[in-house]
Amino acid sequence: MKEKLSELPGKTIERLSQYRRILYNSIREGKTNIYSHELARMMNLTPVQVRRDLMLIGYSGSQSKGYVIKDLVALIGKIIDSSDGQKVIIVGMGNLGRAITSYFSGKRDKLSIVAAFDNDPQKTDRIIAGIPCHHIKDVQSVIEEEQSPIAILTVSPEAAHEVAKHLLDCGIKGLLNYTSVPLTVPDDIYLEEYDIITSLEKLAYLVKSK
Amino acid sequence: MKEKLSELPGKTIERLSQYRRILYNSIREGKTNIYSHELARMMNLTPVQVRRDLMLIGYSGSQSKGYVIKDLVALIGKIIDSSDGQKVIIVGMGNLGRAITSYFSGKRDKLSIVAAFDNDPQKTDRIIAGIPCHHIKDVQSVIEEEQSPIAILTVSPEAAHEVAKHLLDCGIKGLLNYTSVPLTVPDDIYLEEYDIITSLEKLAYLVKSK
DNA sequence: TTTGCGTTGATATAAATTTCACAATACTCA
DNA sequence: TGAGTATTGTGAAATTTATATCAACGCAAA
Ligand SMILES: NC(=O)c1ccc[n+]([C@@H]2O[C@H](COP(=O)([O-])OP(=O)(O)OC[C@H]3O[C@@H](n4cnc5c(N)ncnc54)[C@H](O)[C@@H]3O)[C@@H](O)[C@H]2O)c1
Ligand SMILES: NC(=O)c1ccc[n+]([C@@H]2O[C@H](COP(=O)([O-])OP(=O)(O)OC[C@H]3O[C@@H](n4cnc5c(N)ncnc54)[C@H](O)[C@@H]3O)[C@@H](O)[C@H]2O)c1
Numbered sequence: 471m472k473e474k475l476s477e478l479p480g481k482t483i484e485r486l487s488q489y490r491r492i493l494y495n496s497i498r499e500g501k502t503n504i505y506s507h508e509l510a511r512m513m514n515l516t517p518v519q520v521r522r523d524l525m526l527i528g529y530s531g532s533q534s535k536g537y538v539i540k541d542l543v544a545l546i547g548k549i550i551d552s553s554d555g556q557k558v559i560i561v562g563m564g565n566l567g568r569a570i571t572s573y574f575s576g577k578r579d580k581l582s583i584v585a586a587f588d589n590d591p592q593k594t595d596r597i598i599a600g601i602p603c604h605h606i607k608d609v610q611s612v613i614e615e616e617q618s619p620i621a622i623l624t625v626s627p628e629a630a631h632e633v634a635k636h637l638l639d640c641g642i643k644g645l646l647n648y649t650s651v652p653l654t655v656p657d658d659i660y661l662e663e664y665d666i667i668t669s670l671e672k673l674a675y676l677v678k679s680k
Numbered sequence: 681m682k683e684k685l686s687e688l689p690g691k692t693i694e695r696l697s698q699y700r701r702i703l704y705n706s707i708r709e710g711k712t713n714i715y716s717h718e719l720a721r722m723m724n725l726t727p728v729q730v731r732r733d734l735m736l737i738g739y740s741g742s743q744s745k746g747y748v749i750k751d752l753v754a755l756i757g758k759i760i761d762s763s764d765g766q767k768v769i770i771v772g773m774g775n776l777g778r779a780i781t782s783y784f785s786g787k788r789d790k791l792s793i794v795a796a797f798d799n800d801p802q803k804t805d806r807i808i809a810g811i812p813c814h815h816i817k818d819v820q821s822v823i824e825e826e827q828s829p830i831a832i833l834t835v836s837p838e839a840a841h842e843v844a845k846h847l848l849d850c851g852i853k854g855l856l857n858y859t860s861v862p863l864t865v866p867d868d869i870y871l872e873e874y875d876i877i878t879s880l881e882k883l884a885y886l887v888k889s890k
Numbered sequence: 891t892t893t894g895c896g897t898t899g900a901t902a903t904a905a906a907t908t909t910c911a912c913a914a915t916a917c918t919c920a
Numbered sequence: 921t922g923a924g925t926a927t928t929g930t931g932a933a934a935t936t937t938a939t940a941t942c943a944a945c946g947c948a949a950a
Contacts, residue, residue: 480936484882487875495861505898512862517897522899525899525900531898532898533896534898549885558880558884565775565783568775570876573876578877581880620883644884646880652701652705654721654724660890666780667787668698668701669872669874670856673870674760674768674791676870677830678766680870689906689907690906715928725908727927731927732930735929743928744915747928892949893949893950894950897944897947898943899943899944899945901942901943906936906938907936908933910934912931913928914927916926917924917926919924919925
């Protein structure tokens, strides 16, 4: 665990998150140790890739028993989690917003969705999927109160630009955009976009050109 | 447009899909031409990257007017779409399944969700989000009838393995897995996985280590 | 003990992807 | 016309990411 951690490849970060997801399952099944080739198989990777990722985070296993799952999970947590936890808000409680919120609920210790927002009076000022849903006009005060640096955007496409801009004005530093509207943000803001159509089209391309 | 197309980098394929998404928007706004730096800005890429991608697919713009959007969209379609269209099924019509289905509906000409499946009698044998939802026991006959090579998996985690296996037995060649259960598939099957938690954790990591 | 097997860790190599740098071109305007 | 400006296309370099290879190690069985 060096200061080098900030230089971990982005791909490795993503895989660390996925390793942990798998390792949680393995713990649940009663496993205590795991070999690189087992983890690789479950991730559809090569064992070498796995070992190299773990080398990068400075974790050592044993030749006979492989890696100690509990320790590995703890180390991954030390790297990708924030020690004091991070709070996330979600804006837009339509179909997708609710699906994401109820899925995420309670899945991680150090990362939690603390508030939802919408502009539809039918949805505001009540608990939805276990999270209090506020009117969007209150977003600034809630962000300040909760100290949430991260927002998930699932509003209607027409509202995406305006709402995103507002969120940045309120101090959001990381934005996970699921609307079909591509966003542009300043350099100091982290933006991740995901569109299922991109995944589907890639898959369709691969299937057709096989 | 060479035979080289099968060798297009995977990353380029993903970006082509996203370029097209943006270009559709631009057309809607009345634009007819676009420069690499405009497209780059909207994609959060460098202009060189854009030009490189377009070079790879053999598209040429003009120095004065940039790229002709209509032509570019058509060429991207020629590359990533299947000329005769591809049919997709979705299995698991819970929150996420419905959100995806209603989102995707009608968005693309050559790619459409033609059938949904569930095992909950409350959801089967009716139209949900515009798509007929069948009982999972009919999946084989519908796949054969519709000739669908691609499936989206959004069932409950406990059912994921079993349902995935069944789908492959029915001849599915590409699988887009949204369940929280990582899948392992034979080499000749294309698998894409996506988990919002991975995106969120990566974002949280970047935000915290800034 | 000794041999053989399977694993990790690490260095070297390769492949994929992005960026740099700039020639070539087309347009504008004085 | 000709200088100035802005753009594309692309070879080469740089960077990022993945794979190959193998020494070293630990264990088990002979
Ligand atoms: N990326 C993907 O794969 C994917 C998948 C499905 C949907 N989507 C997109 O996600 C978004 C949500 O999809 P959905 O199916 O939940 O749609 P939806 O219409 O069910 O939900 C949108 C919600 O946003 C709220 N909203 C609208 N304007 C708002 C504003 N100014 N402030 C606060 N809230 C506002 C609406 O009241 C509604 O509750 C859409 O933009 C859709 O295109 C993306
Ligand atoms: N990848 C992500 O980002 C993400 C986000 C949200 C949810 N999820 C996952 O997606 C899946 C669906 O989430 P959801 O919120 O829609 O859950 P849900 O419980 O609302 O929906 C699951 C659906 O699957 C159906 N189902 C269960 N067993 C089945 C079987 N054997 N055959 C056919 N259908 C069956 C259920 O009847 C239900 O309709 C879950 O596995 C969840 O963990 C993933």
